[in-house]
Amino acid sequence: xxxxxxxxxxxxxxxxxxxxxxxxxxxxxxxxxxxxxxxxxxxxxxxxxxxxxxxxxxxxxxxxxxxxxxxxxxxxxxxxxxxxxxxxxxxxxxxxxxxxxxxxxxxxxxxxxxxxxxxxxxxxxxxxxxxxxxxxxxxxxxxxxxxxxxxxxxxxxxxxxxxxxxxxxxxxxxxxxxxxxxxxxxxxxxxxxxxxxxxxxxxxxxxxxxxxxxxxxxxxxxxxxxxxxxxxxxxxxxxxxxxxxxxxxxxxxxxxxxxxxxxxxxxxxxxxxxxxxxxxxxxxxxxxxxxxxxxxxxxxxxxxxxxxxxxxxxxxxxxxxxxxxxxxxxxxxxxxxxxxxxxxxxxxxxxxxxxxxxxxxxxxxxxx
Amino acid sequence: xxxxxxxxxxxxxxxxxxxxxxxxxxxxxxxxxxxxxxxxxxxxxxxxxxxxxxxxxxxxxxxxxxxxxxxxxxxxxxxxxxxxxxxxxxxxxxxxxxxxxxxxxxxxxxxxxxxxxxxxxxxxxxxxxxxxxxxxxxxxxxxxxxxxxxxxxxxxxxxxxxxxxxxxxxxxxxxxxxxxxxxxxxxxxxxxxxxxxxxxxxxxxxxxxxxxxxxxxxxxxxxxxxxxxxxxxxxxxxxxxxxxxxxxxxxxxxxxxxxxxxxxxxxxxxxxxxxxxxxxxxxxxxxxxxxxxxxxxxxxxxxxxxxxxxxxxxxx
Numbered sequence: 001x002x003x004x005x006x007x008x009x010x011x012x013x014x015x016x017x018x019x020x021x022x023x024x025x026x027x028x029x030x031x032x033x034x035x036x037x038x039x040x041x042x043x044x045x046x047x048x049x050x051x052x053x054x055x056x057x058x059x060x061x062x063x064x065x066x067x068x069x070x071x072x073x074x075x076x077x078x079x080x081x082x083x084x085x086x087x088x089x090x091x092x093x094x095x096x097x098x099x100x101x102x103x104x105x106x107x108x109x110x111x112x113x114x115x116x117x118x119x120x121x122x123x124x125x126x127x128x129x130x131x132x133x134x135x136x137x138x139x140x141x142x143x144x145x146x147x148x149x150x151x152x153x154x155x156x157x158x159x160x161x162x163x164x165x166x167x168x169x170x171x172x173x174x175x176x177x178x179x180x181x182x183x184x185x186x187x188x189x190x191x192x193x194x195x196x197x198x199x200x201x202x203x204x205x206x207x208x209x210x211x212x213x214x215x216x217x218x219x220x221x222x223x224x225x226x227x228x229x230x231x232x233x234x235x236x237x238x239x240x241x242x243x244x245x246x247x248x249x250x251x252x253x254x255x256x257x258x259x260x261x262x263x264x265x266x267x268x269x270x271x272x273x274x275x276x277x278x279x280x281x282x283x284x285x286x287x288x289x290x291x292x293x294x295x296x297x298x299x300x301x302x303x304x305x306x307x308x309x310x311x312x313x314x315x316x317x318x319x320x321x322x323x324x325x326x327x328x329x330x331x332x333x334x335x336x337x338x339x340x341x342x343x344x345x346x347x348x349x350x351x352x353x354x355x356x357x358x359x360x361x362x363x364x365x366x367x368x
Numbered sequence: 369x370x371x372x373x374x375x376x377x378x379x380x381x382x383x384x385x386x387x388x389x390x391x392x393x394x395x396x397x398x399x400x401x402x403x404x405x406x407x408x409x410x411x412x413x414x415x416x417x418x419x420x421x422x423x424x425x426x427x428x429x430x431x432x433x434x435x436x437x438x439x440x441x442x443x444x445x446x447x448x449x450x451x452x453x454x455x456x457x458x459x460x461x462x463x464x465x466x467x468x469x470x471x472x473x474x475x476x477x478x479x480x481x482x483x484x485x486x487x488x489x490x491x492x493x494x495x496x497x498x499x500x501x502x503x504x505x506x507x508x509x510x511x512x513x514x515x516x517x518x519x520x521x522x523x524x525x526x527x528x529x530x531x532x533x534x535x536x537x538x539x540x541x542x543x544x545x546x547x548x549x550x551x552x553x554x555x556x557x558x559x560x561x562x563x564x565x566x567x568x569x570x571x572x573x574x575x576x577x578x579x580x581x582x583x584x585x586x587x588x589x590x591x592x593x594x595x596x597x598x599x600x601x602x603x604x605x606x607x608x609x610x611x612x613x614x615x616x617x618x619x620x621x622x623x624x625x626x627x628x629x630x631x632x633x634x635x636x637x638x639x640x641x642x643x644x645x646x647x648x649x650x651x652x653x654x655x656x657x658x659x660x661x662x663x664x665x666x667x668x669x670x671x672x673x674x675x676x677x678x679x680x681x682x683x684x
Contacts, residue, residue, distance in 0.1 A: 075577035082473050085465030086482075089553070092546040093489050096500045103503075164401030172395050173402075182402045184671070185409050191600070191667035192412070192660070193607020195634045199656040202641075203415040212645070225412065228405065258394035286493025289609035289634065293641045314495045314610075321499055321614065334503075341496045352491050356484075 018067050023060060030055035057084065100341050107339025110135055114343075117142035118299035118311075123326030126333065136332040138325070140340050142301040143316035146216060149305050150295065150312055151285045153220035154227055159277055161224075162231025169232075170239040171261055189229040197225040198290030205294075216305030219295035219312070223284045230283060234276025238269040271362030275355040282351035286344060288314035313344045413660070420654035426647055440651065441658055443621035447537065447630040448659070451612060452605040454541025454625070455548050459605075460598050462545075463552030470553075471560035472582060483557065490550035498614030501543035506534035506615060513538070513626040527624035535617040538625040540632075543611040548601040555600065559593030560586055592673055599670030603663045609634035633659040 034051040038044070057080035065073035107113060121138035129136050165182065173179030201222035205213040242265050250260040266273070296309030297319055317337045324333035428436035470482050513536065517528030567585040576584065587594075612635035619629035637652050637659075644652055 071577055071580070075579040078579040078582075079473065082465045082469045085462045086469040086474075089462055089466045089489075089549055090485070092500075093485070093492075095504065096492060096496065099500050099504045100496060161401045161404055164398045165405055168395075168398035168402045172398050178402070182405055185406055187671050188664060188667060189405070189409060191603045191607075191663055191670075193609070193634060193663055195607065195609045195637050196412070196416070196656050196660045196663075199637065199641075199653055200412040200415055203419040203653055204411065206419065207415065211649075225408065228408075232405070256388075256391050258390045261394070282491060286495065288493070288495040289613075289638050292638050296642070314493060317495050317499060318610065318614070321502065337499065341499055344493055345496060348491050348493060349488070352488070 016068055018063060022063060026059040026063065027052075027056050030059055053084065053087075097345070100338060100345055103334070103338035104342030105339075107136070107335040108342050110335075110339070112137070113139040113336075113339055114144070115139060115141055117301045118325075119301070121299070121325060123328070126324075126326035127329050129332055130326075130329045136335050138332075138336060140313065140316060140336070140343065142298060143311040143313045143340065144343070145301060145303060146295070146298070146310040146312040147285060147314075149303065150216050150219045150223065150291070150310065151281055153217060153305055154223035154284055155277070155281060157220060157224040158227035158231050158280070162228045162280075163235050163273065165228075165232045166235035166239055167261060169236055171257070171265070186229045186232050189225065190233070192225065193289075194226055194287050195289040195293070198222045198293040200225060201290070202293050214294060214296040214309055215307055216295055216302070216310035219291050219310065220305065222290035222294045223287060226287065226290070227280045227284050230280040231277060234279065235269075235273050238272030238276065239265060241272075242268045271358055274362075275359035278351055278355035278358065282348050282355070285351070286314055286348055288318055291315045292318065313340055313347075316340050317344070413657075416653055416657045416660065420650050420657050422647060422650040423654040430647055432648065432651060437651070437654065441633075441655060444631050444633050444636050444655065445658065445662075446621055448606055448632040448634070448662075450625070450630060451537055451541050451544055451616075451632050452602055454538060455544035455605040456598060456602055458542060458545035459548040459552055459601060463549045463597075463601070464556050464594060466549070466553040467556035467560055468582065468586075471557050472578070472586070483554070486550050486553050486557075489546070490554070494547060494608060494610040495614070497543055497547055498610040498612075501539060501611060501615040502535065505543065506536075506539050508534070509536075509539055509542075510534040516626055524623040525625045527627070530626045531617070531628045533617065533628070535615055536626050536628055537616055537630040540612045540616040541625075543615050544605045544608055547608060547611060548605050551604055552597045552601045555597035556590065556594055559590040559597070562593075563589045592676065596670040596673040599666055599673065603666045603670065606666065607634055607659060607663050609638045613638045 031052045034048055034055055035043075037051060038048045057077075061073050061077045061080065064076045116137070116139035118138045119142070125137055128134070165186075169179050169182060173182075198219075201218050202214075204221070205215075205218045246264050246268060247260055250264045251257075255263070291312050292315055295312060295315065297315060298309040298311040302308045302310050317340045320333040320337035320340070324330035326332065423431065423437050426437075428434070431437050431440050433440045466486060470479050470486070474482055510530075510532070513530040513534060516526045517530035520526040521528045563586040567589075568581055571581040571585045572578075612632045616630065616632075616635060617628040618631040618635065618639075621631075622629040633655050637656055640648070641652050
């Protein structure tokens with residue numbers, strides 16, 4: 001029995017190949033060697049993991065270079081690099097979420113955080129809460145309200161404009177010159193830096209309403225500049241995949257074009273359009289820079305978007321970190337900022353998840 | 369299509385009247401929305417120019433720095449370019465590798481989920497990256513910066529003394545890299561997935577290893593797409609505000625990346641605009657205009673490469 005086995009191993013087809021258990025052996029020895037090395041210089045779990053991974057990759061490549069030759073070794077090296085790069089790319093994601101969770105949960109669970117504003121919360125209040133070890137006062141109600149109102153107005157402006165533009169591009173333009181211009185400009189708009197969109201709204205309302213006009217509505221206009229191209233792009237893609245047979249069937253029945261679009265084309269594409277709009281909302285609700293220059297800062301509740309400064313979650317985080325309410329005791333401000341950051345991440349993740357669910361449940365049937 | 373949309377009007381079909389009005393209104397509204405986008409973009413440029421004009425006609429001594437607009441804008445333009453360059457140097461190789469991992473290395477079943485994970489990175493608001501960079505990352509990087517200043521201090525970009533807080537342009541660049549990475553990765557992934565499957569299978573059938581197959585059949589096909597993905601990432605990195613405003617403790621233009629100093633256009637606007645008035649206001653708007661023009665140029669070149677690439681690609 002033993003003789004044919006060894007002969008098969010020496011056959012031309014299987015010669016120069018590592019046995020299948022090699023990776024396991026290399027992995028095991030890499031972990032052990034890494035543990036030994038870490039014990040010499042001071043142990044920590046993160047360093048152990050990194051060192052094991054590096055040793056595993058090096059061992060794999062080296063053994064392959066000795067037994068299998070240069071080409072296979074290069075292949076294994078690139079595989080290690082690619083997998084390593086992916087793990088490195090995950091590090092900041094994990095780190096950001098971990099930092100926000102650890103710092104944000106205590107503040108988010110503090111009583112009254114979601115229900116109160118920062119009205120009347122001054123440096124003296126924060127100093128007192130640190131000195132007496134009482135709970136941190138103040139909350140994000142005004143900022144949440146502001147975020148919701150500003151985003152709502154931005155959506156009210158962007159969705160009709162964006163949707164109608166995509167309808168023009170797909171249904172009416174027939175690829176003429178003007179539609180090429182619009183497509184190009186929408187691409188350009190996608191690349192507008194968010195702060196420039198904010199400056200535009202500030203400059204526009206500064207000229208029309210007098211300098212220094214800062215209201216929630218100005219912020220909503222700034223956000224629409226960022227939101228419209230996203231809505232146009234996603235709706236355009238969705239309208240394009242509506243099968244032409246549906247339109248032709250409607251025309252054959254004598255239905256007017258506008259009714260065909262309203263009753264046939266849009267209902268077919270509505271799921272994709274809705275998920276695109278949700279993603280666009282998720283994008284603009286986290287925008288900070290345009291709000292800084294258009295909505296100002298407020299510590300009290302303001303539910304009127306047309307008058308007065310308005311707070312929002314991103315600017316709340318920014319101001320609490322950059323200019324703590326009490327400069328001598330920044331901890332209460334940091335706690336509020338991280339809690340607001342956690343709230344914002346949760347909001348954005350929920351919107352993203354919602355968009356995917358909408359798209360998956362009502363996915364248009366394209367016949368493919 | 370146009371034959372169907374414009375049925376010849378016939379005498380006696382009066383019931384078609386209201387429908388025709390609806391058609392006109394609807395197509396007019398759709399066209400109007402398209403026109404509105406064109407108008408808005410021109411308005412963006414026009415209002416920025418109008419509000420920025422006082423800066424260009426003001427006496428050089430009245431501009432911040434006292435030497436005219438050119439010498440005011442030059443350091444922050446260079447700072448913006450430095451931060452974006454750091455971001456791209458880090459994000460480009462990692463982004464391409466992540467895209468390759470998702471398109472060609474990860475098991476089929478996992479690839480979709482991993483794509484979502486990368487998209488999650490893009491979904492996190494920039495202010496949160498900024499807060500993370502300022503509180504967590506900057507503190508972690510203090511020790512490496514000190515080491516760089518001690519051991520590689522003779523290279524100008526690592527000139528000491530290292531920042532005591534870690535809030536340097538290099539930290540800001542790393543945070544920007546994290547924000548740009550998902551853009552490059554997701555665009556490059558799309559391109560890699562479009563690479564002709566027949567070429568890849570042919571390469572494998574000829575005995576190529578996986579890396580040789582990617583090098584011969586995937587990367588040459590994707591070159592244009594990768595370049596444009598990097599350009600779009602550059603556009604984002606140039607215009608990103610909050611990460612820099614929160615992370616960088618700004619100052620005048622210096623060569624060292626690990627000392628506090630340098631400033632970017634976007635962060636300068638965000639930090640100074642709320643308190644600005646009069647000439648300072650129009651200075652900042654002029655700075656915004658410069659930023660707008662730079663990103664416009666970068667994005668247009670990127671789109672041009674994409675459109676050129678589309679004509680040659682075998683996909684579609």
